[in-house]
Amino acid sequence: MRVQSSATAASPIAVTAPGERRLLGVGQAALGVVAFSLTFPATAWGLEGFGPWSLVAVRSVLAALVAGGCLLALRVPLPERRHLPGLAVVGAGVVLGFPLLSTLALETSTTAHAAVVVGLLPLTTALCSALRMGTRPSRRFWLAALTGAAAVLAFTVGQSGGALTAADAYLFGALVVCAAGYTEGGRLARVIPGWRVIGWALVLCLPLTGPMAALALSHEPVHLTGHAVAGLLWVAVGSQFLGLVVWYRGMAAVGIPRASQLQLAQPLLTLVWSALLLGEHLTAAAPLTAVAVLVCIAVTQRS
Structure with missing residues (x-):
């Protein structure tokens, strides 16, 4: 009879692995927030040369081609049937719904005003997670x-002068569908690698986005400029x-609840990019808000 060594139980790797995994997870979620913070300014650039429907459809098609190429090159098997409903929610929320509604809003709204959506998104995502997955975060x-x-x-709201516009309906609709897509994608990413979740969601939407792109491009004028192409490429590959x-x-x-709170910093990052890339004006309230948001993020991470 062989007696197994207890070295494995005492291994420092086994002890520190969960902490290292959480730290890596926070870092990955933070990188996602940085990528998303450029979405609205990049969309504004894209709208300089594309119509809203063309921009949304073409960005989804380009992202699907990149994702499909990766899935094909790595010979990833097709998703199981039981995962298809969840992938459909991800596709409806983050591939189609949020890009379309936020792009339509940005036709008449500034990126500062649109950042209200992102400011509410962490809370809405946490609420969706609680309803969908039964999570119960603490009162703190x-x-x-x-x-x-x-x-x-x-x-x-202070940045936009406190005025509500017709774009608000689009923005709040985008908020709801994106929170649902984030929640379902986060749930699936526990059993499927995250890149496969969004990859398959993009590919499954291709039968819709392909014809949509062809139809939109035939009806909306296109004026290719450096800003328009750069904005399109970023929202397609970087954000999508x-x-x-x-x-x-x-x-x-x-x-999901903890990661979603990192997005509290996203509106501030978006406003910084808007000032640098679009020339939008920022008030002195920005650093004060940044400090308040960072404190809140620290509290949620420790809760």
Whole structure:
């Protein structure tokens, strides 16, 4: 009879692995937030040369081609039938719904005003997670999340002069569908690698986005400029694919509620990019809000 060594139980790797995994997950989710923070400015650039329907459809097609190429090159098997409903929710939320509704909103809204959506997204995602997966974050978590969301809302609404526009209907619709897509994608990423989740969601939407792109391009004028091409490429590859790959991996590692609170920093990053890339004006309230948001993020991460 052989007696197994107890070295494995005492291994420092076994002890530190969960902590290292959480740290890596937070880092991946943070990279996703940085990628997403450029989405609205890049969309504004894209709208300089493309119509809203063309921009959304072409970005989805390009992202699907990149994702499909990766899936094919690595010979990834088809998703199991039981995962198809979840992938459909991801596709409807983050491949079609959020890009289309936010792009339509940006036709008449500034990126600062549109950042209100992102300010509310962490809280909405946590609520969706609680309803869909039965998670029960602590009261301190919810208090910090609500405080951070309130700070972001106050800042972004102040930036837009406190006025509500017709684009708000698009923005709040985008908020709901994106939160649902994030929640379902985070759930699937626990059993499927995150890049496969968004990859298959993009490919499964291709029968819709392909004809949509052809139809939109035939009806909307296209004026190719440096800004338009750069904006299109970023929202297609950076936001629609690579950003969601690391984002879903991060959510799978640290949990949907905790990862979603990192997005409290996204509106502030978006406003910085808007000032640098679009020339939009920022007030002195930005650094104060940034400090408040970072404190809230720290509290949610420790809750």
